[in-house]
Amino acid sequence: MRIAELSRRSGTSIPSIKYYVRxxxxxxxxxxxxxxxxxxxxxxxxxxxIRALIDVGGLTVAAAREVxxxxxxxxxxxxxxxxxxxxxxxRPRRRDSDDPSWRAARDEVVSMLRRRGWYVEEDCADFDHAxxxxxxxxxxxxEDLLDCLxxxxxxxELVAARELDIVIARGESARxxxxxxxxxxxxxxxxxxxxxxxxxDASARRLVAAEDLxxxxx
Amino acid sequence: MRIAELSRRSGTSIPSIKYYVRxxxxxxxxxxxxxxxxxxxxxxxxxxxIRALIDVGGLTVAAAREVxxxxxxxxxxxxxxxxxxxxxxxRPRRRDSDDPSWRAARDEVVSMLRRRGWYVEEDCADFDHAxxxxxxxxxxxxEDLLDCLxxxxxxxELVAARELDIVIARGESARxxxxxxxxxxxxxxxxxxxxxxxxxDASARRLVAAEDLxxxxx
Numbered sequence: 101m102r103i104a105e106l107s108r109r110s111g112t113s114i115p116s117i118k119y120y121v122r123x124x125x126x127x128x129x130x131x132x133x134x135x136x137x138x139x140x141x142x143x144x145x146x147x148x149x150i151r152a153l154i155d156v157g158g159l160t161v162a163a164a165r166e167v168x169x170x171x172x173x174x175x176x177x178x179x180x181x182x183x184x185x186x187x188x189x190x191r192p193r194r195r196d197s198d199d200p201s202w203r204a205a206r207d208e209v210v211s212m213l214r215r216r217g218w219y220v221e222e223d224c225a226d227f228d229h230a231x232x233x234x235x236x237x238x239x240x241x242x243e244d245l246l247d248c249l250x251x252x253x254x255x256x257e258l259v260a261a262r263e264l265d266i267v268i269a270r271g272e273s274a275r276x277x278x279x280x281x282x283x284x285x286x287x288x289x290x291x292x293x294x295x296x297x298x299x300x301d302a303s304a305r306r307l308v309a310a311e312d313l314x315x316x317x318x
Numbered sequence: 319m320r321i322a323e324l325s326r327r328s329g330t331s332i333p334s335i336k337y338y339v340r341x342x343x344x345x346x347x348x349x350x351x352x353x354x355x356x357x358x359x360x361x362x363x364x365x366x367x368i369r370a371l372i373d374v375g376g377l378t379v380a381a382a383r384e385v386x387x388x389x390x391x392x393x394x395x396x397x398x399x400x401x402x403x404x405x406x407x408x409r410p411r412r413r414d415s416d417d418p419s420w421r422a423a424r425d426e427v428v429s430m431l432r433r434r435g436w437y438v439e440e441d442c443a444d445f446d447h448a449x450x451x452x453x454x455x456x457x458x459x460x461e462d463l464l465d466c467l468x469x470x471x472x473x474x475e476l477v478a479a480r481e482l483d484i485v486i487a488r489g490e491s492a493r494x495x496x497x498x499x500x501x502x503x504x505x506x507x508x509x510x511x512x513x514x515x516x517x518x519d520a521s522a523r524r525l526v527a528a529e530d531l532x533x534x535x536x
Contacts, residue, residue: 152458179525186517213515219522219531220515230511233504240370244484245501251480252509253516255473260516262469266462268524283463284517286451288510291470293448295509296502297431297438298471298478299404304437306486307397313437 103129106139110147117147123161125150125168149278153188157281163188167281171274178276182267185277189284190225201238206231212249216257263287321347324357328365335365341379343368343386367496371406375499381406385499389492396494400485403495407502408443419456424449430467434475481505 107114120126126146129137149171153164170176170184197203209230210222220226237245267279304313325332338344344364347355367389371382388394388402415421427448428440438444455463485497522531 148459156454156458177525179521182521182525183518186514186521189514209512218515218519219526220518224515224518226511226514226518230508230515233507233511236374237500237504240374240496240500241366242497242500242504244488245481245497245505247484248477248480248501248505249508251477252505252512255477256509256512256516257520258476259466259469259473259513260520262466263463263517264520264524266465270462278458279460279463280517282455282458282460283466284514286455286460287463287466287470288513289451290448290467291474291513292506292510293444293451294427294470294474295477295506296404296444297436297442297448298474299481299498299502300401300438300442300444301436302475302478302482303397303400303404306482307395307400308437 101139103137103139106143106147110144110151112147112151120147120150123165125161125165145274149274152278152282156285157189158285159188167277171277176273178268178273181273182276182280185280186284187224189281191229193225193228199235202231202235205235205238209234209249212253216253259287259291319357321355321357324361324365328362328369330365330369338365338368341383343379343383363492367492370496370500374503375407376503377406385495389495394491396486396491399491400494400498403498404502405442407499409447411443411446417453420449420453423453423456427452427467430471434471477505477509 101109103114103117106112107117110117112120117126121128126143129139129143132138146168149168150164153159153167154161157164159167167185167188170181173181176184197206206227209227213220234246234249237243263283267276267283270276270279319327321332321335324330325335328335335344339346344361347357347361350356364386367386368382371377371385372379375382377385385403385406388399391399394402415424424445427445431438452464452467455461481501485494485501488494488497
């Protein structure tokens with residue numbers, strides 16, 4: 101197909117397509133004449149992955165190029181490939197590790213996952229993000245809410261097991277990376293919305309008299 | 319205590335304290351002389367709640383005043399009080415409901431929760447946020463990831479049940495509201511970080527050979 105059709109079918113503007121080719125994210129088309137090139141289904145497929153990385157995952161072009169490099173490396177074992185895609189999604193670390201109460205919060209999360217036997221890297225930024233919130237709950241006098249920690253870990257295990265089964269069943273590495281990126285970001289949005297709805301439901305079940313309940317259900 | 323001590327103990331600047339008094343969020347102290355007032359433990363307690371609403375919950379001063387009004391209304395039943403606090407945390411709705419694929423995504427989520435018998439309000443913005451992500455997953459060709467929906471709902475039920483038990487056990491309405499606000503926002507951050515760590519673990523368990531695993535554990 102010509103670039104105009106590739107643009108239409110992928111929903112990506114022609115200047116963006118040219119930019120991705122120039123930046124090495126998308127292979128060039130096959131030249132069919134002066135200023136003309138032919139693109140295939142592989143280009144369409146790759147464009148979808150690029151947009152998942154950049155538009156959904158929020159990756160910079162440089163970070164996307166790195167993930168695509170991992171996708172294209174035939175020798176890379178799948179766990180490393182998914183790990184590269186996954187860690188490219190990490191938000192910047194915010195906290196200063198000098199604060200002793202923050203360090204204690206981080207150690208608490210690390211210890212919990214060690215007890216649970218999770219295979220995770222200890223220097224991972226997700227520990228920092230968890231520590232930010234745990235330290236904030238303590239500083240605000242909400243220690244009792246930390247009794248939820250194990251339940252959060254149970255829920256996370258439940259969800260991650262299902263997600264990884266689906267992504268790995270795809271088999272093909274580019275599709276697996278696409279699944280990790282879109283699933284991590286968009287799945288988070290779904291889970292957070294459902295948690296808030298479940299809180300509404302849990303509040304109604306505990307605080308509304310049984311005879312008043314049926315009217316409240318959707 | 320004098321305003322300087324209240325400022326020190328609450329970690330809130332004197333101008334902010336005066337601003338909250340002027341805006342009706344914090345009761346004025348008891349005047350003990352020209353330009354002097356005495357504040358009690360109740361003021362300290364209320365300041366902590368104000369900061370939870372504004373700094374953690376991201377509420378505007380007007381929204382915080384509304385939630386505090388609900389806290390101070392002695393006749394309000396607890397479910398309505400928690401609902402008021404909870405819905406004040408809602409992010410703005412983004413999507414245009416005219417898009418048929420977005421409507422279908424929203425209906426899908428509503429139907430799922432109806433089947434599960436959740437007591438939630440159908441016009442709730444959380445349905446819109448879930449629909450945003452579900453519609454995006456479909457548009458990106460990631461339909462298989464939607465097989466996670468029921469698992470997300472299971473995880474949300476698990477977490478919300480524990481959270482509401484803890485918050486309701488507090489008994490006192492201002493403390494319950496504080497728990498809903500900080501728990502909803504900061505608990506979300508903890509859960510999301512643990513989900514990403516659990517994905518790392520689930521990937522290792524599925525894709526790394528058993529004899530290589532022990533070295534990977536934290």
